[in-house]
Amino acid sequence: MLNEYFSSVDLLVLKPAILLTLFAIGVLLTDLMLEPEQKYLNAVMALAGVGFAAYSLGPWPLGLQHQMGMAGADALEAFRGAVIVDSFGIYFMWLFLIAAALSILISIRYLEIEGEHRGEYYAIMLLATVGMMILAIGMDLITLFMGLELMVISIYILTGYLRRDRRSNEAALKYLLLGAFSSGILLYGMSLLYGLSGSTDLRIIASSISQRPAGDPLVLIAVITICGGLFFKIGAVPFHQWLPDAYEGAPHCVTAFMSVGPKAAAFALLIRMFLVPLASVRDVWLPLVIGVAIATMTIGNLAAITQSNVKRMLGYSAISHAGYMLLGIVSGNENGLKGIMIYLMVYAFMNLGAMAVIVAMRRKDIIGDEIDDFAGLVYKSPTAAVLMLIFLLSLAGIPPTAGFIGKYFIFLSLIETGHYGLAVVAVLYVAVSLYYYFQIVTSMFTREATDNVVPALSPGIRLALGVSLAMTLFIGLYPNPIIEVAGNTVASILR
Amino acid sequence: MVPLSYYLVLSAILFSLGVAGFIFKRNLVTLFMSVELMLNAVNLSFVALSYYFRQLDGQIFVFFVMVVAAAEAAVGLAIIISVFRNRQTLNVDEISRLKL
Numbered sequence: 001m002l003n004e005y006f007s008s009v010d011l012l013v014l015k016p017a018i019l020l021t022l023f024a025i026g027v028l029l030t031d032l033m034l035e036p037e038q039k040y041l042n043a044v045m046a047l048a049g050v051g052f053a054a055y056s057l058g059p060w061p062l063g064l065q066h067q068m069g070m071a072g073a074d075a076l077e078a079f080r081g082a083v084i085v086d087s088f089g090i091y092f093m094w095l096f097l098i099a100a101a102l103s104i105l106i107s108i109r110y111l112e113i114e115g116e117h118r119g120e121y122y123a124i125m126l127l128a129t130v131g132m133m134i135l136a137i138g139m140d141l142i143t144l145f146m147g148l149e150l151m152v153i154s155i156y157i158l159t160g161y162l163r164r165d166r167r168s169n170e171a172a173l174k175y176l177l178l179g180a181f182s183s184g185i186l187l188y189g190m191s192l193l194y195g196l197s198g199s200t201d202l203r204i205i206a207s208s209i210s211q212r213p214a215g216d217p218l219v220l221i222a223v224i225t226i227c228g229g230l231f232f233k234i235g236a237v238p239f240h241q242w243l244p245d246a247y248e249g250a251p252h253c254v255t256a257f258m259s260v261g262p263k264a265a266a267f268a269l270l271i272r273m274f275l276v277p278l279a280s281v282r283d284v285w286l287p288l289v290i291g292v293a294i295a296t297m298t299i300g301n302l303a304a305i306t307q308s309n310v311k312r313m314l315g316y317s318a319i320s321h322a323g324y325m326l327l328g329i330v331s332g333n334e335n336g337l338k339g340i341m342i343y344l345m346v347y348a349f350m351n352l353g354a355m356a357v358i359v360a361m362r363r364k365d366i367i368g369d370e371i372d373d374f375a376g377l378v379y380k381s382p383t384a385a386v387l388m389l390i391f392l393l394s395l396a397g398i399p400p401t402a403g404f405i406g407k408y409f410i411f412l413s414l415i416e417t418g419h420y421g422l423a424v425v426a427v428l429y430v431a432v433s434l435y436y437y438f439q440i441v442t443s444m445f446t447r448e449a450t451d452n453v454v455p456a457l458s459p460g461i462r463l464a465l466g467v468s469l470a471m472t473l474f475i476g477l478y479p480n481p482i483i484e485v486a487g488n489t490v491a492s493i494l495r
Numbered sequence: 496m497v498p499l500s501y502y503l504v505l506s507a508i509l510f511s512l513g514v515a516g517f518i519f520k521r522n523l524v525t526l527f528m529s530v531e532l533m534l535n536a537v538n539l540s541f542v543a544l545s546y547y548f549r550q551l552d553g554q555i556f557v558f559f560v561m562v563v564a565a566a567e568a569a570v571g572l573a574i575i576i577s578v579f580r581n582r583q584t585l586n587v588d589e590i591s592r593l594k595l
């Protein structure tokens with residue numbers, strides 16, 4: 001079985017992804033044997049899959065990190081260089097597993113209320129996670145494209161998961177059409193990269209591009225199409241229109257998942273593309289990224305002010321967060337990239353936490369995603385209201401919460417590289433974001449409750465909220481461990 | 496022999512037609528076909544480049560793109576059908592419960 005085409009390293013690096021795939025198939029099979037009231041066992045099985053994947057990834061015997069430590073290798077190459085596992089890939093794989101686990105925890109009760117509690121949901125979520133993992137470790141255009149499509153096609157299905165719900169349908173449709181369109185544009189850029197270098201390996205492409213004369217029109221078109229496709233995936237202006245619709249229409253728990261996992265995966269792809277094949281043409285894409293980052297922060301923050309729907313508001317706030325993270329690419333130095341890494345991890349916890357509260361607001365006959373639904377929440381459920389307050393403060397970036405640490409490194413890197421104007425603009429927009437986050441807070445703490453239906457904190461949501469809260473506060477109060485890990489990650493990608 | 500540039504120009508024209516169709520057409524199925532046209536334009540340039548370089552990478556990429564296009568079409572048509580069941584229309588302008 002193992003010959004010149006396959007080696008044991010190939011299996012080792014893909015072990016987490018293979019385990020997740022097996023469990024996804026397993027969920028589909030066991031789902032057939034479960035009675036309607038036992039469907040929560042699907043979630044247990046999916047969580048077990050995430051657990052096994054985490055075990056095979058971590059620094060334990062049989063784990064990938066352990067094996068890398070034993071071999072003393074900084075990076076493992078597999079499939080003849082098509083896949084490379086370094087600390088960058090491992091960091092992102094951990095992020096995706098965390099996002100998947102927390103999303104599964106908050107999905108159980110939501111799906112029961114919607115009456116759509118079936119196994120496919122968890123299977124597709126696991127497969128989306130596999131796609132993200134491939135995206136984080138791919139080093140070859142074909143691998144990256146397959147990972148990307150596995151991820152986005154799974155997310156299209158999840159977005160339209162509530163078949164009878166018109167909003168869910170429509171969100172899935174818009175996401176699918178614009179997503180497929182952007183994949184086409186990205187693919188065109190990839191074909192140009194292939195044409196320029198005669199290879200699909202990112203490193204060979206990088207060396208070919210660095211040998212092209214400055215101002216080569218083909219390189220220019222390749223950079224523009226690739227940037228267009230990537231900006232679409234992270235939801236940056238002017239390619240952001242799909243994002244608020246998809247966030248508002250998708251089931252609450254899917255909004256939670258897709259605001260964290262796929263976003264981080266798209267950023268992993270973006271960092272890989274900008275730092276490996278397109279590194280030598282930084283002069284070409286830098287003005288583009290600066291313009292897009294400013295426009296993204298502007299539109300994201302200003303459009304969020306007028307929203308009355310919390311999910312839609314968080315959608316616009318997700319757009320503005322993508323703008324802040326792009327600033328880390330603009331400065332492009334060690335602290336900037338470190339800032340993006342920390343930001344993505346922190347964002348996972350705080351955004352999933354905020355979304356978990358919204359999921360808890362979904363009760364019989366109340367969708368619970370309007371700001372009015374949050375009125376007087378503090379009288380009904382003080383716990384939920386205080387938790388929401390902490391997550392919103394963290395999203396705005398107020399110390400001592402974790403959100404501050406991510407923004408701190410990005411602003412620091414901007415000042416280090418002399419982008420003072422950008423730093424000022426970014427800080428001003430933080431003030432704007434406080435305004436719209438506090439619309440929710442004032443609704444929760446100062447208004448009278450319009451109904452007396454208490455949000456139900458099921459065990460799964462409690463656990464997810466507890467983990468998110470603990471990590472949001474821990475990273476905020478004691479950031480040294482994550483700064484160190486992110487530092488190693490950046491060192492591996494800059495090498 | 497037909498030079499490489501002919502294929503690449505044809506691919507660029509087809510791709511632009513796909514983009515134009517996506518932007519200007521209003522019927523969901525036509526939009527979807529425009530996206531397929533874009534993907535197939537890219538396939539053409541991959542195959543031509545692969546032939547030019549005398550190596551297989553590009554052609555292998557094309558197989559993967561076809562697989563992805565098929566998967567996307569399956570999911571896309573399923574979503575279009577469920578939208579049609581709920582609204583009895585295939586015009587994108589009428590499907591706007593969520594504001595832009």
